Amino acid sequence: MALESDSERVAPDESRRSERSRRAILDAAKELVATIGYENMSIEAIASRAGVGKQTIYRWWPSKAAVVLEMWMPEVHPRIEFPDTGDLAADMKSQLKAVIDLAQDPTFGPSFRALVAESQYDEALSAQLVTHIFGPRIEACRQRLRAGQAAGQLTSDIDLDIAIDLFYGGFYHRHLLRVAPLDHDHADAVVDAVFRGLAAPTPRSRRKGAARN
Amino acid sequence: MALESDSERVAPDESRRSERSRRAILDAAKELVATIGYENMSIEAIASRAGVGKQTIYRWWPSKAAVVLEMWMPEVHPRIEFPDTGDLAADMKSQLKAVIDLAQDPTFGPSFRALVAESQYDEALSAQLVTHIFGPRIEACRQRLRAGQAAGQLTSDIDLDIAIDLFYGGFYHRHLLRVAPLDHDHADAVVDAVFRGLAAPTPRSRRKGAARN
Amino acid sequence: MALESDSERVAPDESRRSERSRRAILDAAKELVATIGYENMSIEAIASRAGVGKQTIYRWWPSKAAVVLEMWMPEVHPRIEFPDTGDLAADMKSQLKAVIDLAQDPTFGPSFRALVAESQYDEALSAQLVTHIFGPRIEACRQRLRAGQAAGQLTSDIDLDIAIDLFYGGFYHRHLLRVAPLDHDHADAVVDAVFRGLAAPTPRSRRKGAARN
C-alpha cells in the first residue's frame, strides 16, 4: 500500500516511520482537498493542519500528488470493482457508470483531475497512477473481457487492449477534455455502439460484407 | 486569432496594442517551452526574454496557458485537417495518425499535455481549448462522418458524438493516461474495430467468420 | 546614510525605493529588538511585523545585522559627541561615561553587543561598523587628543592610536568580556591612570608625586 517503496526513495527507515504522522498527513490532505481544493493546497498547509513538520512529508512522499494518490488509493478500487453477472454488455455498462460516478464525486473527482493533470509533467506520478489505479482496473477489465469471449459474447478476433480503449476512451474524451456531457446514458450508448460497430449494414453486404472483409 | 476578446477582459484598447510586443512574447514563450518546458516557464521569464514588461503579458492574456494556446493556434489546424478521399475508414485512419503525430511532436506535444493539464483546474482555459482546438476538430469530424453516412459507409443509426468518442477516445486514453503505447497501428486497429464492432458473430456468421479467418 | 551604497550591492534602483517600506522595516526591527531581542528576531518576523515582503528586506540589506545597524545609526553619534571644554582629561572622562551609558542602555546595549558579536564572523559588517560607528568616534577622539597635545595636556611623544587603545580598551575589556563591572568611576580611574602612568615613582619623584596628589 505504501507507494514510496516502488522506486527511487533513498534512505529513510520504514520501520521507524510514525504511523500516527502518516495518518495525520493523509487526513489533513483529505480535509484540505475537500475544502480549498487540490491546487490551492500547499504542502505547508498540509503539514500545519496535520501538526507535522514539513520535512516529514518531504521525507516520505515525492510530491503533493503522491500524498493525494496514497490518500485515495484505499477508496478507489472498492468503488469500481468489476461485476460479472454473465452479461458482458450489462457488466461493462454498470462498471462504466461506476467510473463516471466516481469521476463526478464532488470530493474524489477534482482530485482525480488533479492527479491526471500533474501526471502530464510528472512521469513518476504517471507511472504510479498506471501501477496503482489504471493498471488494476484495466487488468480487471481484460479478464472480464476474456470471460466474455469464452462465453461467446465478445468476438475472439480482437486485441483486448483495443477493446478497452473503445470502452473507456469515450469517458476520458468527455471527462478530461469536457467536449460533451457525461452521464449514465453515455455509458449505455458507448457500450452498445462498441458491440454493434459503426459499419452501415447494406442488405447484401450484411451477409456478403462479412465475407468481403 | 486573439483569444482574449472572448469574454471577461476589461478595458485595454486593442487598437493601440503593440504587435511587436505580442510577437516577442509568443516567440519567447515558444523558445522557453522548447528549452525549459512549460511547467518551468514563468511569466517573468517570458517577459524578461521577450524584453517586455510583465504587465504587458497580464494585460493581454489571462494566464501562461493562454499565451501558449495562442502561440500554437496557427499551427494546430493545418496539421490535422480532415481529408475526404471518399473512403471514410481510410480518412479516419489518416486523420488519427496526424493527431498522434502532432501529439508526439517534440515541441508541440508537451505543450499540448500542459494545456490539457492546466485545463483540469482552469475552466476558462478548458472552454478556450474546446472553442479553438477540440471543437473545430470535432465539427470537422462530424461533417466527415455525415458525408460517410450519406455515402453508405457509416450506419445512420448512430449518435455522431458517440462515434467521435469511439474514434478519438482510444487516443486520449493512451496519450493522457499513458496506459499503453501509441503508434499508427493503433489508429488502424481502432478504426477497424469501431467499424466492425466487438460483438461475437452469430452462429451462422460464425461459421463464415471462422472460414474467413 | 544608506549603508548599502558602500560596496557590493548589485542592482536595485535606489530611486524607486519605497521610503515607506524602509521606515516600516526599521521601526519593526526596533520594536522586535526591544521585545524579543536581537538573536530571537528573524527576518521573517521583521517582514511580517512591518507588513513587507521578505524580499524587500533582502533586496536592500545584506543581513539582519545591517538592518539593526542602519536603525541605530542616527542615534549613536548624537549620544557620544566629543566635548572640548579645554580640559582634556575631563573631556575624556565625560565621553567615556557617555559611551558606558550608551552601552548599558537597555535597548541599545543588547543591539550593540549583537552587532559586535555578528561582526566577529561577518567581515562586511565589521567594516560597516568601523566605517559608521567606531571610525568616526575614533577620529573625533584623535582630534581631541591632538588639541590636547597643542594645549600641552598630552605628551606629544605618543602614537595617538595607542592612546586611543588605552582610553577605550578598558571599556571594551570589561563590556565585551564581562570580566569586571563598568560604571562611571571606571572611566575616571582609567583616564587618571592613563595620564599618570603606572611606573613606580623614583625616590625623588615619589615625594613630589605624593605632594602633587
Next chain:
Amino acid sequence: MALESDSERVAPDESRRSERSRRAILDAAKELVATIGYENMSIEAIASRAGVGKQTIYRWWPSKAAVVLEMWMPEVHPRIEFPDTGDLAADMKSQLKAVIDLAQDPTFGPSFRALVAESQYDEALSAQLVTHIFGPRIEACRQRLRAGQAAGQLTSDIDLDIAIDLFYGGFYHRHLLRVAPLDHDHADAVVDAVFRGLAAPTPRSRRKGAARN
C-alpha cells in the same frame, strides 16, 4: 575539566559517561572548526562526524560553544603562561605577544572570536569563559603585577584591575573591533605607554623624564 558540571545540568550519570564518545565529539569539533568554521558547524555535523548520537552531545554540553570551549581549554593556558623574569615591563610585553599570537592562530583564533561572539547573548557561556579562560589569565596577571609592585617596578598607587584593563584593553579593542592592526610592536607600544603615562611632562620633569628614559 568537564564544564557542564558547573551549574544547571540535571541528571546524567557522570560515572557512566563514555570517554570514547567525549573524545570523538571534541575531535570532530576540532576538525570541523578547522575546515568549515565555527559558524557553519552544526551540532548535527559534529554528531555525524563523530559517529555519535545528537543526544549524546545535548546530554553533556549545553551548546555548541561549550563543546568548543572544552575542546580548547587544555591548549589555552599553556600557551599564555605568565613569565616572571624579574622585569615586569618585559614580562608584560612577552605575555601580550603570546596572547596576540594565540588570537591570530589560524585554528584557535576564529574559535576564540566565535566564543566571545556567542557569549554576548549567552550569559552562561560568558561566565564559563570568565571562569576558565579570562579569570585565570587575569589572576595570573594580577599576581605578576603584585610582584612588580613589591619589586618597585609598578606604582603601588593603582587598582590592579584598572592596570589590567590598560594592559589588555588595547588588544581587545583592536582584535574584536578590528579598528587597527595588531602585531608585536603594538604590545611593546602599549606597555611602554602604560608605564610612562600620557601626561605631558612639565618643563622640570621633562628633563628628568628624558634622563629616566
Next chain:
DNA sequence: ATTTAACCGAGACGGTACGTCTAGTCTTGAT
C-alpha cells in the same frame, strides 16, 4: 503641432510557497 491618454519596459512591492536546514526532543534497539 500640440496635447493627452494609452501602452510600453522596467522593476519594486506585498505576499505565498517552495524545498532545505538545523535545533532540540523523542523513540528504538544494541551494548
Next chain:
DNA sequence: ATCAAGACTAGACGTACCGTCTCGGTTAAAT
C-alpha cells in the same frame, strides 16, 4: 542507563514567482 541512529515537531532560511503597482518614455489619435 548510556549509546548510535535517526525520525519527529517546529520554524527560519533565502529564492522564485505571483499579480499589482508605480515610474518615466514613447506613440498615436484627437485636438
